[in-house]
Amino acid sequence: MIPFVNLTGQREKYRFELEKAEREVLDSGCYIGGHEVESLEKELSDYLGGATRTITCASGTDALTIALMAMDLRPGDEVIVPDFTFIAPAECVAFLGATPVFADINPETLQISPKSVKKEIGPHTKGIIAVNLFGQCAPFEELREIAREHHLWIIEDSAQAFGARTNQMACTFGDISITSFYPSKPLGCYGDGGALFTAREDLAKKIRMIANHGSAGRYQHKIAGMNSRLDALQAAVLRVKLRHLDEELAVRRQNAAKYDAFFAEYNRTAAAGEKIIPQKIVAGCKCTYAQYTVLAENREAFIQKLNDASVPYCIHYPSALQYQPCFARFHKEVLGGIVWTEADHPDPNSVKVSRMAISLPICAFTNVDEIIEKLK
Ligand SMILES: Cc1ncc(COP(=O)(O)O)c(C=O)c1O
Structure with a gap:
């Protein structure tokens, strides 16, 4: 039977590189954070052109949740999300006690429709989550125009589109952008994983704190955060796959x-x-x-x-x-x-x-x- 995503074929091709990278992590005694995770974050930023900071985390869903927390989303706030996509963007908004408002899509490109986004903006709207659905970039030029006019932020959900581009790379369009390293994604690891990207230093610092128990230094918790970390083994696998x-x-x-x-x-x-x-x-x-x-x-x-x-x-x-x-x-x-x-x-x-x-x-x-x- 033909597999829907041929991960074993991929592993066969990179077996030597993967096994070497995996063995190095297992022998290192360092399984959370450290060299592999720091190197991956740098390599992902370099891939995106260098101006973007990368913070890895435990999944794409966590990345969306952390992004919304970094934007100070509160109960009563509304966020516009596409009505046709994976559940995570709407789910994370609801999980934080805010309200997802569903925008329609373009029936040909299947991407969120800027016209529909405009119609859904109200006094409680704080931002838009735009999804690069199936690997194609959402219409960010129009969305940015709308966001600027209405003082909204944009979170770019590029879970399916790390490596896509138009006039700029996917994962650089949002105030915060995110991706998923779920195994079947175009860049996937061997478990759950995700990352956030932002060009803003203030947001990068806040995101890193939220993902690490709201902590900027050991046992100093400035805000209530969460534990969301990519482990070293996944980082090592991703570094091999990123090269290809x-x-x-x-x-x-x-x-x-x-x-x-x-x-x-x-x-x-x-x-x-x-x-x-x-x-x-x-x-x-x-x-x-x-x-x-x-x-x-x-x-x-x-x-x-x-x-x-x-x-x-x-x-x-x-x-x-x-x-x-x-x-x-x-x-x-x-x-x-x-x-x-x-x-x-x-x-x-x-x-x-x-x-x-x-x-x-x-x-x-x-x-x-x-x-x-x-x-x-
Ligand atoms: C568009 C989109 N957003 C978010 C996610 C969530 O990613 P994860 O499975 O890593 O939590 C997915 C996963 O399928 C997705 O397709």
């Missing part, structure tokens, strides 16, 4: 071009209502293709085809976030005493897309030619 990231991203882009050509041909002969529409990547964006996501006009029929051909797939994501039961209390209509269901609402793009979206394997160790052959 650009080669891998180049292969992912070649794989995407193969799929694009295949689906263009596929759609020429597809019956009405059976087309497969790849996520539109805006000209000038170098996407990381965290996965290859398409909109299938008839998703059930396409799933049948994938199953028949033994091609793995994932559904990113099966529901618009505003309809997740954990967020029901945030519906304005619920607050007004009326329970608002998906069926009552004229479909936002996020809902339409959640019924059509499906992702295919694309990593640098996936044989996309074989998948295309199976689908012919």
Whole structure:
């Protein structure tokens, strides 16, 4: 069976380098912080052009939580988040007692819609979390304009897009930017891990304190923080993989071009209502293709085809976030005493897309030619 992300193929290729790095950490006696973590943070900053400070932590979800804490988010504050993405951005806002407000997406690029963000701004709005969904950069020029006009901050969720770029690198767009090193991410470790990035020295200091029990010096706790650390073993693995990231991203882009050509041909002969529409990547964006996501006009029929051909797939994501039961209390209509269901609402793009979206394997160790052959 073809794996959705071929992590064993990747390990096989870098085995010598990985085993050497892993052994050095295990033999060093230093498992938290120290040389590997400090070196990784420097190398990540250098990769991003040098002006950005990097603070590693225990996961992408922690990174978002810490970023919001660094922005002093309080109960009663509102943060605008995309309605179609992984749950973490909205979840972290709710976890801190604030209110996630869901903005619709562009149905072609699948990114947060600046027009919808504008509509959702109110007196309690403090900031925007923009997600570089599936590895493509969100529309930051327009978002920055809006943020400037309304005195909002921007947190860039680049969990799926470390290494993407437009006119600048992903992870340098936000007041604070974050990424995830979850194993299947374009830059992944062998457990959980994450990082925050900021060009602002004051925020970098505060973030480091929050991630380390609110402490600037041993047993001096200025603020209430948390324990969120990347361990040395993960840092060592990431340092090896970072050296190969650009080669891998180049292969992912070649794989995407193969799929694009295949689906263009596929759609020429597809019956009405059976087309497969790849996520539109805006000209000038170098996407990381965290996965290859398409909109299938008839998703059930396409799933049948994938199953028949033994091609793995994932559904990113099966529901618009505003309809997740954990967020029901945030519906304005619920607050007004009326329970608002998906069926009552004229479909936002996020809902339409959640019924059509499906992702295919694309990593640098996936044989996309074989998948295309199976689908012919
Ligand atoms: C867009 C987005 N944000 C945040 C996260 C959370 O990252 P982690 O799993 O490292 O907590 C993910 C993980 O899938 C993600 O896709």
